[in-house]
Amino acid sequence: MSHWLRRLTRRFRAFGHREILDRELADEVRLHIQLEAEDLMRTRGLAPEEARRQALIRFGGVDRFTEAHHDARGVRWLEELLQDFRYAVRGLLHSPGFSISAVSILALGIGASTAVFSAVNTVLLDPNYDHLVRIYQQNSPTNLWTLSTVDFRAIEAQQRSFSAVGALRSGEVALSAGGEPRRAQSGWATAGFFRALGVGPVLGRGIEPSDEIVGAPPVAVIGYRFAVQAFGDDTNAVGRSITIDGVVHVVIGVLPADINELAGRGAQIWPALQLRRPERRGPFGLLVIGRLAQNATVESAKQDLAGLSERIFPEWAASFQDRSARLTPYALRTAVLGASGQMLGLFSAAVALVLLIAVANVASLMLVRVTGRGREIALRTVLGATRGRLLRLLVTESLTLAAVGALAGIAVGSLALRALVAIGPHLPRLNEARLDGRAVAFAAGLALLAGLVMGAYPVMFLLRRDLAPRLREGERTVGAGRRTQLIRGGFVVAEFALSLPLLAGAGLLLNSFLRLSRVDPGFDFRPILTVRVSLPSTRYPGDSAISEY
């Protein structure tokens, strides 16, 4: 083990310190020749010049010797790789037109994919949704609605599937922190709501079950952004008072800066939800979520809740007659993302197509390029280059291209991601999507794959042919023969023919994506101006007061 480790470090030293090693070797060789010459002078009485000549002859070719020594160091493959890389860079610089177009195509493909990957990774694969469900009432496959106090209390008391359940009621309020009241989104939540989500305040305390009792002093957890807006600094927000719809609440905690929405509902403040003892089945309006217990699944929870529905609903039949309704859990991920999540999925498919087109395009360009270099490659083969060596040469070239493409792609991806966040559909956490380490690794993986495909594809074409006639043709005519030109032209045509349907497919997908996000509401909404006013129920009790306003 240590033996191998030592040899490996020696290999790397041999590669990294090649010049030092070569110099040491040269010293050793010089000494050898010198001593040999002196020995010859002594034993055979040769003149110094002649002795040195003889010594050199005896030694053999110094260059060949150095080569052999490099072989013994076991770094030949690494040196060859470097040689291939230099050759590839030189070749690519030699034809800037090809290189620039190939790199830009790859940069677009890899960039777009990386951007969408980051978005999907952040939004669709958000681990925060794992094990969470939202509970709806459902009486037909498409008719789902919210829960009432009765339902929530029954679930709290009787469920056996969840480690935590919580309720949220959201709405618009008039909010003031000493100054002018302004409209804000409020999410009244129970203690279990935060516990189920696994979210807690960074400062102060969270909502406790005692805060939920009707008549307990009103308290609220507030979002970081509101804390900074209202109090200038999040650190001195705890203990201050805010007025929500005319009721003074004490701030007990501040949420982390990156949390602006919970379970897909955005709000600036999160007061404790105090549920009055229900007298009838309604009103509904509660968003109820649950965290699945250790051995529970969505399916088992569904049965649990169905049984619960059958026990509870008859008790309240007087105020609610629908007998087919059941409490039904859905994965919170589906509940929150819904159609927008599907759109993002659609978008990923479109972008994957774009990447495929990019790789196909560059592979075709490579093929055209390699066909143009047929004579060079034939010559190399005749001179003894093995197929593996040729493959390595071309793959190194395409990998170099792909690597540059990936670097540019990461830059493109970062721009594309910003554009996606700006114009894309509203999705929770989408604005948090960043090009992180995973995205870079993704881009690198794509580049590697693309490089291998692009390099191997032309070689497969090339190796199938007999190379000798190509060489002869090359000898007879300077540059490419007429037939070769025809073939090359054919390839270009074929390339376009292949990529057009792909491009059309991607375009159609993008188009349907845009249409989906811009469904015609059926009337012209441009001249209509809506104004919403929130009236605090404490100052405007009853419908008559509201209509007077």
Added chain:
Amino acid sequence: MDDRADLLQGTLDLLILKTLVLGPLHGWAISKRLRQLSDEVLDVGQGSLYPALYRLEDQGWIRAEWGTSPEGRRAKFYTLTAAGRKQFAAERSQWRLFSTAVEQVLKAT
């Protein structure tokens, strides 16, 4: 050149190890000693001596250090390690087995 024997594959390592059993030597001295000990029959091609030395060092059988030669010159000296000594003993017995066997075959009439 024709009166000199070509070295059998693998025997060079054994010979180099043998020259180093008596003490550290530098590259030229190794080749000189091989020539002397074999009455000028074995002349190690220098193109294979130094790569072989590097290989042996790689295996951990010899150690190289820069020092000063008896002629007062800076030279790289090769020393047999403990592992090298063991390797030498193993290779020597193997060689003896092999050469006796070959000799026996050739003697048969």
